[in-house]
Amino acid sequence: MTQVDLALEVNCDDHSKVPSLEAFQSWVEQALMTAGDAREEVELSIRVVDSDESQAFNAQYRNKDKPTNVLSFPADVPEFIELPxxxxxxxxxPVxxxxxxxxxxxxxxxWAHMTVHGCLHLLGYDHQNDQEAEEMEALETQALAHLDIPNPYLI
Incomplete structure (x- = not known):
C-alpha cells in the first residue's frame, strides 16, 4: 500500500463538519489503490475552504465565477526530479x-466522494467526454464501494 503524507488545512468557519485527517487519509489511500497507483509514497495537501475562497480559486483557474465542490491542482514536477x-x-x-x-x-x-474524485483528477483522470466520464465514475464507484459508501451516481 502507498504511504500517504497528507497535509490538511481548514480555512472555513465551521470546523465541526470537516472530516478528520484520518478519514481523508483513508479516502486518499483508497482512491490511489483503486486507480492502481503503485508509488511507494505520495504527498498531497487538502485545503478546506469557504464559498468565497472557492469562488476566487474557481474564477482564477477555471474562469467560473462561482464556488465549486472540489478543485484539483496536480503537482508540476519535472520528470527528472524524484519527488512524491x-x-x-x-x-x-459549504458546497x-x-x-x-x-x-x-x-x-x-x-466528502469521501469529493476526495476520491479530486484524487483521480490528480492522477490524470478527467470527465471531458462520455468515455472519460464513464471510466472516472467507475473508479469512483469502485473506490467508494470499498469504503462501504453507495454509488453516488444512483442517488
Missing part, C-alpha cells in the same frame, strides 16, 4: 454540505 508530490485539493465545505443535502445523502459520504 501528487498535488493539492481544495474542497469547499459539499449543500450538495449532500440536495442529493439526500450523508454529508460524510459526499
Amino acid at each position: 508530490l501528487l498535488g493539492d485539493l481544495i474542497i469547499c465545505a 459539499v454540505a449543500k450538495e449532500a443535502a440536495e442529493q439526500g445523502k450523508p454529508e460524510l459520504n459526499h
